[in-house]
Amino acid sequence: MRKRWLVLLLVIVVGVVTAGCSSNETSGDGGGTTLTFYSTATSEEDKKVMSEAVAAFEEEYPEINIEDNYPGDGYEDMLRVKMAANDLPDLFDTHGWAKQRYGEYVADLSGMDWVKNLDPALDTILKDDEGKVYAYPLNQAKDGISYNATLLKEYGIEPPTTFEGFMKALIEIKEKSDGTVTPFWFNGSDKSAFGQYFDQFATPLLVTDKEHNYEEELLNGRFDWSHYTFLPEKLKEMQEKGLLNKDVLTAQIQQQAQLMAQSKIGFTLASGSLGPAVEELNPEVQVGVVPMPVIHEGDEPSWIGGERHTVAIWKDTEYMEEAKKFIEFLAQPEIAKKIAEGTSLPAGLKSIEAENYYSEYYKRYEDVKVQPYFDRIYLPSGMWNVMGSTGQQLLSGKMTPEEVSEKMAEEYERLREQ
The missing domain is CATH 3.40.190.10 (Periplasmic binding protein-like II)
Structure with a gap:
């Protein structure tokens, strides 16, 4: 009887401790850090590609967990509420509004290695005159x-x-x-x-x-x-x-x-x-x-x-280093190529030659x-x-x-x- 009560007490204690930890806190059992990521991907194919990239990152960095979310039509309203509360996801998709809507909320990514390979067609959309880079482009429309x-x-x-x-x-x-x-x-x-x-x-x-x-x-x-x-x-x-x-x-x-x-x-x-x-x-x-x-x-x-899907970092995230690791991973040539091809869109980096379903049409009208x-x-x-x-x-x-x-x-x- 005493043993059963000890087990019950242990379950209650574990439940209380777990409830007291936010999703972004580092767990005491070595479970690592969880980053929230919101994407505007809506089609099942696009969501699958993103989920696979997240899973590959978590396999390479088991100490970092990415909690990916795909709100669909409710994305903009959800992000507006979060902006008003100044409590954005650690990582999020700027869906074409990197500078105009989200500019004051995102971290400057200009110091990252992939920036030198950014497609010039995206310069005016993702950069400003002072050199700030607002988001990483997973692909471009x-x-x-x-x-x-x-x-x-x-x-x-x-x-x-x-x-x-x-x-x-x-x-x-x-x-x-x-x-x-x-x-x-x-x-x-x-x-x-x-x-x-x-x-x-x-x-x-x-x-x-x-x-x-x-x-x-x-x-x-x-x-x-x-x-x-x-x-x-x-x-x-x-x-x-x-x-x-x-x-x-x-x-x-x-x-x-x-x-x-x-x-x-x-x-x-x-x-x-x-x-x-x-x-x-x-x-x-x-x-x-x-x-x-x-x-x-x-x-x-x-x-x-312009930009289609992107990943920006909330400037006030507690986990800037981990968030940048995620973007660095996405910018690796093999991952960037896989995402571009999986979404059937050109890559956001000029160094990536992505062959996708519409390649013949993009080449036909390349001028x-x-x-x-x-x-x-x-x-x-x-x-x-x-x-x-x-x-x-x-x-x-x-x-x-x-x-x-x-x-x-x-x-x-x-x-x-x-």
Whole structure:
């Protein structure tokens, strides 16, 4: 009886001690240090690649544990709460906002060895004029429009280089498939799908053409938002002509790869892991990607991009040395290559030659310039949600194209003043 009570007492004591240790404390039994890491990876393929990298690091450094988290759509709201409390994860993904949103919260990584190999295309995004380096890029985005290359070849449709050509291709797909193929597919249950549409097309509409360049007005707050109305007008026109999926407002991202593998989708804005996911389901279907078509005559196509997934270190972490070890590990050539290839995106380091699903397309369009994401340069924080929600309201009939632009103008002014 006495022995049973001793065992019970030991269990209680161990439970109390364990409860009293935070996840970041070094345990007394040699268990090491735990670092929290938050990533914006959402696809199962991307999360798998990251989890494998974490596991490999923990195997090499058993005294350091990485607690990786993938909050999905809730990532931005979660990080905003943590910023307000000045209690961020030890390591986190800056998802395109390394300088503008998270700049004051991240440690300077300029002294790390990998910096000398940073792709110059990322300099303006991840460095400042004083030389501070804000985050380590796991990969970099080259976003355009993804398409069913097998289907387009069957229908004799060339990948479009102009918006007019894009609209014509959508109509051809609808006609030649007798309506069995969705010309332009959106996972519209997630408002960010419409945010992606507006963000990617805003660059050729408002920035890259010399005769229609509104950079100065956008940056100084004097932009006339009637110039934006073209985009909601065209999106509404696509819906009215039956060029979007009928379930555009309820479709979910999980459906995308399956439908593309069944050749039920012509074009979509997804990139990265879509191609490999489709190949796994149906090797007979090839997914291609083309740079953003031009809207104004005489302009040149462009990729939309910058940092995709990154790892930054919270400047107030208690475990700076351990956090830097994790980034140093990720920057090792074999690990950096594996992550880039696993996410089907170019590496963030110029020394890494990553062969991935879309390599032939990136090589085909290697001379096409990469333009930064529109909202990250020209819009105040918070406008991404506005772009997405106005897209949903537009297609649900609650807003007109003109009202979309008016709402954008209102929120642009309000958020700039915050």
